Amino acid sequence: MPSTPIFSQSTRVMGLVLCTVALLFAHAYAQADPLPSWHEGLAKQSIITFVDATTNQASPNYVPPEARIATFDNDGTLWTEQPLYAQLLFALDRVKVLAPQHPEWKNQEPFASLLKGDVKAALAGGAKSMEEIVMATHAGMTTDEFTRLVQDWLATAKHPKTGRPYTEMVYQPILELLAYLRANGFKTFIVSGGGIEFMRPWTERVYGIPPEQVIGSSIKTKFELREGKPALVRLAELNFIDDKDGKPVGINQHIGRRPIAAFGNSDGDRQMLEYTTGGDGARLAMLVLHDDATREVAYGPANGLPATQVGAFTQALYDEATQQGWTVISMKHDWTHVFPFEQP
Amino acid sequence: MPSTPIFSQSTRVMGLVLCTVALLFAHAYAQADPLPSWHEGLAKQSIITFVDATTNQASPNYVPPEARIATFDNDGTLWTEQPLYAQLLFALDRVKVLAPQHPEWKNQEPFASLLKGDVKAALAGGAKSMEEIVMATHAGMTTDEFTRLVQDWLATAKHPKTGRPYTEMVYQPILELLAYLRANGFKTFIVSGGGIEFMRPWTERVYGIPPEQVIGSSIKTKFELREGKPALVRLAELNFIDDKDGKPVGINQHIGRRPIAAFGNSDGDRQMLEYTTGGDGARLAMLVLHDDATREVAYGPANGLPATQVGAFTQALYDEATQQGWTVISMKHDWTHVFPFEQP
DSSP: OOOOOOSOHHHHHHHHHHHHHHHHHHHHHHHOOSOTTBOSSHHHHHHHHHHHHHHOTTSTTOOOGGGOEEEEOOBTTTBOOOSSOHHHHHHHHHHHHHGGGOGGGGGSTTHHHHHTTOHHHHGGGTHHHHHHHHHHHHSSSBHHHHHHHHHHHHHHOOOTTTOSOGGGOBOHHHHHHHHHHHHTTOEEEEEEEEEHHHHHHHHHHHHSOOGGGEEEEEEEEEEEEETTEEEEEEEEEEEEOOSTTHHHHHHHHHTOSOOSEEEEOSGGGHHHHHHHHTSSSOOEEEEEEOBOTTTSOBOOBGGGOOOOSSOOBOHHHHHHHHHHTOEEEEHHHHBSOSSGGGOO | OOOOOOSOHHHHHHHHHHHHHHHHHHHHHHHOOSOTTBOSSHHHHHHHHHHHHHHOTTSTTOOOGGGOEEEEOOBTTTBOOOSSOHHHHHHHHHHHHHGGGOGGGGGSTTHHHHHTTOHHHHGGGTHHHHHHHHHHHHSSSBHHHHHHHHHHHHHHOOOTTTOSOGGGOBOHHHHHHHHHHHHTTOEEEEEEEEEHHHHHHHHHHHHSOOGGGEEEEEEEEEEEEETTEEEEEEEEEEEEOOSTTHHHHHHHHHTOSOOSEEEEOSGGGHHHHHHHHTSSSOOEEEEEEOBOTTTSOBOOBGGGOOOOSSOOBOHHHHHHHHHHTOEEEEHHHHBSOSSGGGOO
16 A cells, blocks of 8 residues: 555644644643752752662662662651740640649649640649650540541641641642652651651641551550440550651651661751661662741751750761751752742 | 555455454453352452442442552461461471570470470470560571572471472462452452561462561561661561451551452451441452361361361351351352363
């Protein structure tokens, strides 16, 4: 059969135009910046270099998709931890709600100070006071009931400085990093000192991280029938503290593989970063330094920044980061935006 | 432009033929039996009905993909547990390997009996003897070292009856069920009384279940530097028993959602099935009854089947299954093949 033109000249021109548009679009797409809220610089470049090295099959540091595990601290890394951990503010609000059922709290610390509005005095007892507050407010109900308490609180509670819901006080550059890693076959996990059941009700919606990829501290639970229905009841007994030395333990317990990338912001993340970078091949370890008093809070005490009540990034951690080749992210210099609501 | 024929008659005929073949293939594919090793019957039908009900968006019992959680017991549900749990046989082999370093074992139970080859006497002490054997063989090394011990053992150990590697003593119909559920958007988890670190080295290869979707019993680990490298060392201290009441607790700890489908085979799975079916909407709960002395082992003691040293399916569990509407799978009557190596 002789070759026969099947398109008119005008159709062919239209085809050419569409083709060009498609190619330009594809090119633009390929070139699109996956981390638009990051200034060009060492931090951004170290992320992109690492992802290229581990996902390019020709690279000597190629990692198969199933081993692309990335772990993120939550408080101070994914969302703000100042002036206090959101979970602690939730607990303080719960103390007020529960106070009428506990007349004895009026004369019993840390509750007495709390009910007078003196948070600083209430927390003067340190970890012991915090544990008492957590046990009084986080135990005694089923896991389903606790989930609803967290959801209800988050729906109305406002950050004391910005007046915004806590779930909006998340870091836009880290949301982009999560999406970029996932688009490149990484599985993203939260590894937080915070309560596992406090995070799970909202991490999928806010971070795209499902409950089964959330690791955190926990109290014990007990299986029993409640009103004839099988339920898990939360007990006033510590189960696991997912902080410092506990982070690698929690990672192994839940994931069963060593991560190849880890992100934190405080001394509580040191062992997670050590464990992550202790494996072979390309590794990425990053720490967010909150040095931006204008857009969030500047605190350390590394680099002479002021210490705050929670979330210490000490000079010792800063020095270890330098020595180990971990990347310190400067909130002030590396991020064009901090929170999503600042977006143009 | 006038319409112009662009294909010769013969090309058009060829096109028609290819089209027909493609359509037939598509039809055959859509009709392909996802569970070919299952006889037609109640068990197979209950699986298909459940999957249809939970994945069809028009169904009142539709479940979004992220909530399609299915949990599987391992010993006796995914692979054989007779004549003894594979992990126990691994531990017995480790006792022999380690015996020269422990001359005291010659006069110390349960090791003395074991080294004389009298497994029954060694296990006469029940859970306490088993725990002593596990601690003596599963602790004291790093998690990476333990993984290699498991891999090396599985590469050479043979099932005493069939002479096949344990990883071939898996149930073909359950492998098909796993694949069918995953093809329908389910996330499949192992929830086993067995050791979490004993299963993780091979579950991805054998079942397609990655380490982070394996839940099991565990001993404590400790983060420390070994020869300057960060590692997790396994301690001779129980952390968690993922059996009976522990299964719903382990599920909540690792997954953070209530499963909508659960599969087991013994009294150790009762609470997992209760917890799973205690939620709203369509639920699927199934128990494998090993009633096939020809192709595997017939044991209960439900239905008058003989009791064995491990893996009891009691009459009380059988009665609860009947009462609750859980499906009992008869290995003898519901499965056309038991093991993959029986495939035609």
